[in-house]
Amino acid sequence: MHKASVVIIGAGPAGLCAAIEAAKAGAKVLVLDENLKPGGQLFKQIHKFFGSKEHKAGTRGYEIGVELLKEAEVLNIDVWLNTEVCGIDKEKNIWAVRNGKDAVHIAAERIILATGAIENAVAFPGWTLPGVMGAGAAQTMINIHRVLPGKRVVMLGSGNVGVIVSYQLMQAGADVSAIVEASPTLGGYGVHTAKVRRAGVPFYTSHSISKVIGKEKVEAVEIVALDQQWRPINGTKKVLEADTICLAAGLSPLTELAWIAGCQFHYIPELGGHLPIHNRYMETTAAGIYVAGDITGIEEASTAMEEGMLAGINAAASLGFYSQKEKEQLSAIVWDRLDALRCGYFGQKRKTAKERMISVGKKVIG
């Protein structure tokens, strides 16, 4: 059996920031991640981040990843890669498989779940064919593995992921035939849509994919216009040239470990569905178990990093590394930065939803 004071599950932006803050406070930290490399999905984010200086705005995501790993190294944070957590309980025992072989038991004093999210699928005839993939999958292939999964891409979904990945596919040398959006208006930031629009990519709003053309793989895509109730309109079908279809239809939090740990959940559809209840210190209903990042509701890497810091600070504080006063002060600073990211038209919905969660958390947890 191994012992650690703060165990963080997931070495993405939230997990790494949690680890850094907890270690800075003086806690002995262990980070577990199922992948062979740390960083989660940060290293495929090759665009410059938004926000302000305190949010590392203007720095490309993968460079932020490099900075976080350096910081973690300086702080001597233990990171176990290729380690899949299969069970945790309320007593904060963790069972994991290391390197696909060794079963390990870790007794933790505090746990921070930073497991991230998975892309949603969209089903239409032919969606299982080779050539249809998540937008994030295409992004992983081009920016991490440096291989081009296709030459002509149709993107389904115009949220930030859809438009950013479209842009990055063009940077990698592919052409984007179209971005198809079921809603009558585009979802992503205007600066992102404008960037791909001036590169010549057409947007089809109030449209969806009706089927894939091709028996063994994607050979073309048939799209169709939708009415106000999102029903296909007869006679509006159109065939677009494509060898690849990317799906950017949102993400769902990876909450399995929170369920297993016995955390109570609350349903907030705007944030991705059933989410572990947590308070403003990121603590769940399972005492000593914290959450941070997309598991608490789908947002962005920049908010995930802030939430990670919150969880790290508060997990460490609960072990006595900070006084009540210090904990409140440090948390308030992070909350100011979070609030800055969650304002304006795009942030407001998330902010309101988050506030609902925090108020539920306050009632249930304190």
Add this chain to the structure above:
Amino acid sequence: MGRIAEHPILGEMKSSKEIEIIVDGKPYSALEGEMIAAALIANGIQTFRYTKHKGPRGIYCGIGRCTDCIMIVNGVPNVRTCITPVQDGMRIETQHGTGVWKRGDDHA
């Protein structure tokens, strides 16, 4: 399909040792350390397996969650090729159906 040798943001691809993998009996080149799925895509291979209903499948999530890209690797079925690195001489086979584990198989 193919490798992205040069990139406007990420620059030139880091050079890695070239190794050989065997896909369905034929030799292909791959780069040391890369994932099987990446090596196959670089070689223009898109179809990784067929379901028991003979439906072709390729990569889908690319990060080890969905299991769409599983293949038989060194005789072991259901290996997630998007998160399993290549090794020199590795035998990779298109998987048909659900795959059968043999006693003593070591999950790659």
Add this chain to the structure above:
Amino acid sequence: MIQGALKTTGAPSLEELKKSPAFPRAEDYQIGPIAVIECIEEIPCNPCETSCPKGSISIGKPITNLPRIDFNRCSGCGICVAACPGLAIYIKDYTYSQDEALVTFPYEYIPLPEPGDTVILVNRQGQEICEGLVKKVNSAKAFQQTTLVSVSYPKQHFEEVVNMKRR
């Protein structure tokens, strides 16, 4: 929320841009090279403000405020062009010469153009407008892989041109 061209075609219309506080009026172009900021949605972002060496761009708090710019202080240096994570800023110089204007825009594709190349310039919809002559290609390290390309082009297309066609 903005409902018009930006949210349906992907690119802002001139009408939408003219309503935003940073968009130059015709007389502003008479001064010399100035930054044109096409940022009309309230997103949490302020590197344009913090990067400007002249302090000519202001956003303040909250950081979702739309940028404002003092054209009398803007020198058209281009630092904000590379700093903008949304690639939503370019520099335009109406005073460049008798017949030609100069546009300096962010470019993140390869192959990069070279000075002396003739390139095709596009409008916000990606439509080809005219040819231009590349004058300068600036990939300064501080720009973090965003290259600034300066292209001269006929003045008659002054307003429409925003970038170049990907090659």
